[in-house]
Amino acid sequence: MNLHEYQGKEMLNSFGVEIQRGIVAQTPAEAVAAAKKLTEDTGTGWHVVKAQIHAGGRGKGGGVKLAKSLEEVEKISGDIIGMYLITPQTSAQGKLVSQVLVTEDVYYPGESEPSEFYMSVLMNRATGRNMIMYSTEGGMDIEAVADNTPHLIFNEEIDPALGLLPFQARKIAFNLGLSGKAFKEMTRFVSALYTAYVKSDSSLFEINPVLKTSDNRVIAVDAKVTIDENALFRHKDYEALRDLREENPVEVEAKAVGLSYVDLDGNVGCMVNGAGLAMATMDLIKQAGGEPANFLDVGGTADAERVEIAFNLILKDPNVKAILVNIFGGIVRCDRVAKGIIEAYKNIGNIEIPIIVRLEGTNADIAKKLIDESGLDVHSVIEFQEAADKVQEVLA
Numbered sequence: 499m500n501l502h503e504y505q506g507k508e509m510l511n512s513f514g515v516e517i518q519r520g521i522v523a524q525t526p527a528e529a530v531a532a533a534k535k536l537t538e539d540t541g542t543g544w545h546v547v548k549a550q551i552h553a554g555g556r557g558k559g560g561g562v563k564l565a566k567s568l569e570e571v572e573k574i575s576g577d578i579i580g581m582y583l584i585t586p587q588t589s590a591q592g593k594l595v596s597q598v599l600v601t602e603d604v605y606y607p608g609e610s611e612p613s614e615f616y617m618s619v620l621m622n623r624a625t626g627r628n629m630i631m632y633s634t635e636g637g638m639d640i641e642a643v644a645d646n647t648p649h650l651i652f653n654e655e656i657d658p659a660l661g662l663l664p665f666q667a668r669k670i671a672f673n674l675g676l677s678g679k680a681f682k683e684m685t686r687f688v689s690a691l692y693t694a695y696v697k698s699d700s701s702l703f704e705i706n707p708v709l710k711t712s713d714n715r716v717i718a719v720d721a722k723v724t725i726d727e728n729a730l731f732r733h734k735d736y737e738a739l740r741d742l743r744e745e746n747p748v749e750v751e752a753k754a755v756g757l758s759y760v761d762l763d764g765n766v767g768c769m770v771n772g773a774g775l776a777m778a779t780m781d782l783i784k785q786a787g788g789e790p791a792n793f794l795d796v797g798g799t800a801d802a803e804r805v806e807i808a809f810n811l812i813l814k815d816p817n818v819k820a821i822l823v824n825i826f827g828g829i830v831r832c833d834r835v836a837k838g839i840i841e842a843y844k845n846i847g848n849i850e851i852p853i854i855v856r857l858e859g860t861n862a863d864i865a866k867k868l869i870d871e872s873g874l875d876v877h878s879v880i881e882f883q884e885a886a887d888k889v890q891e892v893l894a
């Protein structure tokens with residue numbers, strides 16, 4: 499589950515991570531009130547207005563702007579709230595901005611130049627350990643840094659039994675070229691960040707930039723936080739941070755009816771019982787020259803009602819050129835599933851794409867017969883290979 503920047507920062511701060519202060523606002527009037535409050539609390543003269551959407555690269559898309567007066571806060575918030583913000587990480591239509599974060603300006607001049615660093619915390623799946631990835635080249639596109647100057651990106655692996663050790667935090671501060679007060683601040687920042695990562699059961703933190711201010715404080719200016727959904731039961735308070743407006747509406751709908759559905763980019767929809775078979779079916783589709791349009795596990799009860807819901811979900815995707823139903827009848831009998839498919843097909847009415855049904859297991863032959871005699875434009879097969887061939891045929 500992804501958090502908004504303002505939610506991520508609040509969460510980080512609750513674990514002692516220093517952040518750029520901000521207040522979220524839904525309207526320009528609220529933004530002005532937020533700016534006034536920030537001036538009282540922090541003494542800041544300038545403010546930054548930041549679009550809150552679940553996508554990075556907002557600055558490049560015009561979703562992060564500096565305001566040098568309250569009038570500018572009002573004007574900029576008015577422009578940003580309600581806009582469709584397009585960034586390198588959104589679709590071409592962009593994402594509707596419904597709120598902004600008004601923050602203190604932290605790039606003020608002072609005894610030294612501010613510096614922007616990159617820092618993320620994530621799981622290295624190759625070693626099974628958490629790691630902190632960091633770079634002196636923050637603020638900009640980290641993918642470009644990785645491509646052009648990979649030696650400027652450092653990794654620090656953390657032993658899960660020991661946690662982040664003090665020497666590791668010092669090494670990071672050293673590699674970032676810090677000394678004196680900023681060095682100390684960075685070691686504190688890194689330790690608090692790692693504690694937050696572990697305690698919140700997050701799967702990704704990306705802080706870009708981490709800023710060393712001109713008075714040598716170290717703070718998170720941006721925060722991308724992804725919390726492991728499987729651990730949400732341990733954090734009931736985080737559940738309220740979910741913003742359904744930011745999630746794929748079909749996935750939200752599927753979840754509400756208890757189906758596990760993941761939207762993908764391909765052209766062949768699939769409906770399968772069991773996650774393992776669903777994975778194998780996606781491989782099969784690829785082998786047949788298609789690309790899966792979704793992952794969908796209908797679970798143990800593939801009755802008419804569930805099949806119909808599943809068909810309707812898949813049909814919402816305009817890229818779907820064919821649907822492959824792959825059901826293994828173990829406890830659920832294939833003939834019952836076949837009846838469910840026929841009923842659902844008739845109920846929906848206007849299915850204009852080919853459907854390939856592979857039913858194997860208990861009563862598979864009866865099921866095939868039922869489908870073949872239904873008179874519907876449904877191709878039924880029993881063998882896995884036949885299913886692949888059929889997919890290839892209908893895509894050709």
Ligand code: GDP
Pocket residue numbers: 518546548553554555556557558562564601602603604605637638706707719720721
């Ligand atoms: P992103 O574009 O979605 O990654 O959003 P960020 O939160 O990283 O902000 C984008 C950019 O805005 C940063 O890289 C900074 O250059 C700039 N920015 C953020 N906060 C401030 C601030 O307090 N003052 C100034 N002058 N610029 C800021």
Ligand code: MN
Pocket residue numbers: 554555706707720
């Ligand atoms: Mn950023």
